[in-house]
Amino acid sequence: MTTFERINTLAKRKGFGLRELARKSNLGETTIYGWKKRTPDSSKLEAVANVLGVTVDYLLGKSETPEWANEKDTQDLEEFLNRNLDGGMTYGGEGLTEEEKQQVKVAMATIFWNRHKQD
Template sequence: MDIGSRVSNLRLKNKISQEELAKRLNVDRSSISRLENGKRKVSTDELTILSKFFNKSSDYFLGIDQTSKCISPKDSIDLKTLLDGNLNTNMNYDGDNLTREQAERLKLAMTQIFWEKRQKERKRTEKYGTDK
């Protein structure tokens, strides 16, 4: 997703008109339209204003993935430790903060997925005598 799509999605999600956003950025409405359609670049000042206005990081708008695509076994993280340690901090998904209830539901869902996988592996081991 490009920066224009991110701006458009957030604007619509927050029920803000192009006109209103244009006033915030001190540009005309057509500039917002061109930005959202990928025909105009955003300045660093505008990016800062967008970040503050929508309470999102500039990395979010730029589409910078802050997590590694490839994690080596040495760098792997125990999911239980990660979830337990982060339930008391701000967790977010694609830039949107999760409530404590959402974070707990996420932990529950991920734990359930783990145990279902473990159960399937055990059944396969019992049936075929291998854990692969």
């Protein structure tokens, strides 16, 4: 999902369109629409994240933290990842690349949030 798609989805869940989101974020009316084709500037993205109640990392797809998660949930995730990712991860006797480690981390975070949601 692209940054634009995440923003659009979250705005719809909050019950408003992108023009209203732009207004609430003190941005030009069509600014967010422009993000379909270009990367948003960080200060503008931060303003949108604040209105939507999520992190900039979430909008950029760097974090899969659900919008319902609170500070304790996030701390629990960090503890879960630290417990399970400590030690050398290998495949075929070779260490994983940083990209592969990130993929494992994302997969584990997804499992965590899916299970946490069921509690």
